[in-house]
Amino acid sequence: MARFKFRFRKSTFAIFLLGMLVPIHATLIPIFLIMKNIGLLDTYWSLILPYTAFHLSLTIFILEGFMQGLPKDLEESGVMDGAGVYRIFWSIILPIARPAMATVVILNFIYNWNEYLFALVLISSEALKTLPLGLANFVGVETASMTLQMSALAIALVPIIVFLFAAPEAVGDRHDSRGG
Template sequence: MLLKKLKLSHSMVYVLLCLLLVTQLYPLIWLLLYSFKTNEEILSGHFFSIPSEWKWENYTSAIESGNYFQYLFNSVTVTFSTLIVVIVLSSLAAFAIARFQWKYNKAFLLLFLIGMMIPLQATLLPLMVIFKNLGLLNTRFSMILPYIAFQIPISMFILSAFMKTIPQEIDESAIIDGASVYQIYWNIIIPISIPPVVTVCILSFINVWNEYILASTFVSSEHLKTLPFGVYSFVSQYSANYGSIGAYLVLGALPVILIYFMMAEKITKGMVAGAVKG
């Protein structure tokens, strides 16, 4: 009887995972088919049909007319610059709040948490004035600095919550062995905290890579624009090249997919290592 129940539960889990796989793959397959169609096929309403003629020209148009490589370079520069600073600052702040007892510990944690509640739209005008006075408008810094500010609160919250679960005896043993605060942070806490660090990287990467509002507000130069701007290269006042838009969206998602497959093994190993050391 128990074996039958176990087999039934395994079958249900298998079915649910298959359904989840279908729901996750469907938008990607639909977008891939969409990117090879003509405007007539797209507007006909047959969304999941196979293209009658595979229009590779859509991809050529997406790369050339959409300034793909220039926008890709800008997105990579802005995103990875943001990630480096966010990881360093948020991990240091989380380390200080989670591993030390000091007078304003909870006050600083509350201050970071308040930062999570501020809507992005409410900061556009103040940031515009500040960047104009500092001469930072229409530069990469006008994107990178707000991205860092908006990603640090959630990153610090995730990291501090994890670091609080690490036994204090590890720090005490390291101090007895003569380790400094910085050695404890770099050689002990950070290696144990690999899983939440990877989580922070993924969340920050997705948020910054797809962000459009701040970039469109503070950047107007063509050579500084990021990938989300490229879609508008195929839209005019009276028409739109929907196939090229689909191709551009595929090319825009491609770096994210490649990075996921490159990091999948490291994410798994990091989670196992963190669990063993924790």
Template sequence: MEIRTAQRTRQSVGAKMIIHLLLMVWSVISLFPIIWMLSTSLKEKNEIYTNASLIPRNALNFKNYIEAWNYGGFKLYVLNSLFYTTVVVVGVVLIASLAAYAISRLELVGKKTIYYVFMGTMMIPVPGAFISLFIVVSNLGLANTRLGYMLPLIAISLPISIFILKSFFDELPKEIEESAIIDGARSFQIYYKIMIPLARSAIATIVILNMLSVWNEFLLALVMFSNNKLMPIQMGLSVFVGQYTTQYELLMAAMSIMVIPVILVYVLMQKQFIQGITSGAIKG
């Protein structure tokens, strides 16, 4: 028995080592494009074509970031995306949390029907609705405006956000609300004083998912905007690509500027994000 137990222990340790080795290899493969992008952004223009190493031959050239920031109005595109992302994420969290709380915890007539309607919209491909969406926005006089761009983004992001938050609220014991009601709390007080603090992990999941979605969005902006000054950061990358030449050192610096905020947000919120996943925030 002891020999068999030892053999099983060795097999278990060996399997774990193989799994960890595969995960390490996968991590290196996943990180390599980012490392290559950062390396290229710190090289001089001539060195890009002559030095295949990830380590720049000369001194680190941080001037590429300054030049990329000021080149072709790229700074304006970045600020546009920051504004769009902030407004959309705040709007989605506010509306989705209110809707999810009402559907999950309040006694409302037809709330299941409303919920299923929201979930049904998830099956509609977003690009397939661009024509009707543009007609509606134009009829409202919001075409080629920031509001006409952000409102559809909020609407598109609501179904999955409501789904995540409702699933999280469903997992919470009703005794929490009953105790608050006995203490004299009203529904809205329960919502923002109890439910929202408890749902921080689920909200972190929503923030990261929607931030990535809005920050990387391009097609809807291309449909809604004819004024380049309103375009998001994805449009800004095209200024570094000419008809005959591409300024790779500036393009990589611009892409680094685009990626760094997303990485920082994830690093700062990764604990809540992981908790949101492991605690059942995305369970059906």
């Protein structure tokens, strides 16, 4: 969308950006009613669909800005070499966009990892509860087992630490991906 020119390009981009203006938690009750009506309440899909919809506008905003900053010479050199639109995208643009895509993945991961309210309202079974809901189980009405909470938090850090060590390979070196 960043490079292609079509009739309602600016309007389409503006509609996606309007998603950033809507307070996410203001949509909680309508989303609950929709999920209940279509039978997705208390499933992973009841979280996946809203999370995707909420973060799509920020994702498009970041990737659009990155793609606009890429020099058009890269695409033109692909055309000169005889590559089509898809080949240019997969072989030239996508490898260069890895840092921007990694940024988007990390941001979306952080937002979803810490989200509490939607999971609390849309998930009720113990087997499907997310990490923040599971950690809330260690807090009782009269007591809170700090030992259990800290143990659970230590275990919960393992995926983040693994992700932290895997991220430099996913992001890559800026100088290598840009050729400078």
